Amino acid sequence: MGLYAQDDLSLAQEMYENQDFEATIEYLHSFEIRHAADLLLEADAYHKLKSYEEAIETYDQVLAREEDNIYALMRRGAAYLELGDFSFALKDVRKALRLRPEHPEANFHMGNICYDQDDMKNASKYYRTALHHRPGYPQATYMLGAAKSNLGQFKDAEKAFDQVMEDFPDAVYNLAVVKLEAKNYSEALSLFDQAESKGISTPDLYFFRAESYFFMGDKREACIDYKRAAGLDDSEAAEIYDSYCMKSRKKPNRKKRETIHIEL
Known part of the structure; x- marks a missing residue:
């Protein structure tokens, strides 16, 4: 990717961080040549807009260019989970974890899959692993609180939720x-x-x-x-x-x- 294209991607990233997801997508569509990095950002923007089918289609394009892109794998898995496609979600997130077992976001998404299946014990395990590799990870802390509450472990749930009330x-x-x-x-x-x-x-x-x-x-x-x-x-x-x-x-x-x- 040339310097000009990299500057364009930085501008798109700034739009995304400002939560202007529709503008991010529109701007990225103006790129004449598409790369995995800008397609991943576009897919993430669709994901934030809860346009899960469009997100999956765009993650597919990322993976067509980089088949082991763990961000596309685990986030496509998360999108599949939102659509109720458990088997596809599990397949993607498992592959991401095989590639990077210590990755906090991959462990977080596997925790969400377990949570979705009412397996609160394993959900808690994956959320704790995510927090081990990324201390203070707010999403993992929040979901650990939810899992602990469902397990009846209210003291642990209180501790988790209390940490993320500002987030x-x-x-x-x-x-x-x-x-x-x-x-x-x-x-x-x-x-x-x-x-x-x-x-x-x-x-x-x-x-x-x-x-x-x-x-x-x-x-x-x-x-x-x-x-x-x-x-x-x-x-x-x-x-x-x-x-x-x-x-x-x-x-x-x-x-x-x-x-x-x-x-x-």
């Missing part, structure tokens, strides 16, 4: 859920309030905050939040609001539901 607004919400599961209801309420102040207004937030109020014996506040969750199409909250709040019946036990919201 991911959802980490505050997740830490609140962990506090709820650990029966630290007052702390959970404070964190749910923080999460709401950061712009999180999902039915899950209102539902689980209502649960915290319920276990603290505050029926009035619990019912306010059950009603909010019900208004956002949470069927379980609607059932509880109708029977417990409106008809003063015994509150139904909480059904099994996803408690950790993943947003990276």
Whole structure:
């Protein structure tokens, strides 16, 4: 790649780092001759836009030029996982790990594959390996917290989420859920309030905050939040609001539901 092309790629990289992904793609399309490096950047931009099929097609072009490009392999695997193509995801990330067993991002993506398959023990192992090779890796720390929460290891989950609250607004919400599961209801309420102040207004937030109020014996506040969750199409909250709040019946036990919201 000549100096001029390298300067052009640097400009595209700057656009990408500024999160102007559509402009990045448009600019890269102006390149007359395509190389693996600029195609990888284009694929990553599609990935950030959640255009997973376009990302995969562009990672394919990278791998046609460099068949052992581990970044294209593991990120194509991540895109396949987003589309629910588990076998293709596993094949790509396994190959990346064979090429670079110590690579933190490859271990992170293998952790995500295990997490997707509800294998929280191995997910935790891969996230820890990623953190061993890249201390402080925020995405791996976040997902380790999610895996530990699903394993019922709430102290470890709290520690992980507490480290990344500045990086991911959802980490505050997740830490609140962990506090709820650990029966630290007052702390959970404070964190749910923080999460709401950061712009999180999902039915899950209102539902689980209502649960915290319920276990603290505050029926009035619990019912306010059950009603909010019900208004956002949470069927379980609607059932509880109708029977417990409106008809003063015994509150139904909480059904099994996803408690950790993943947003990276």
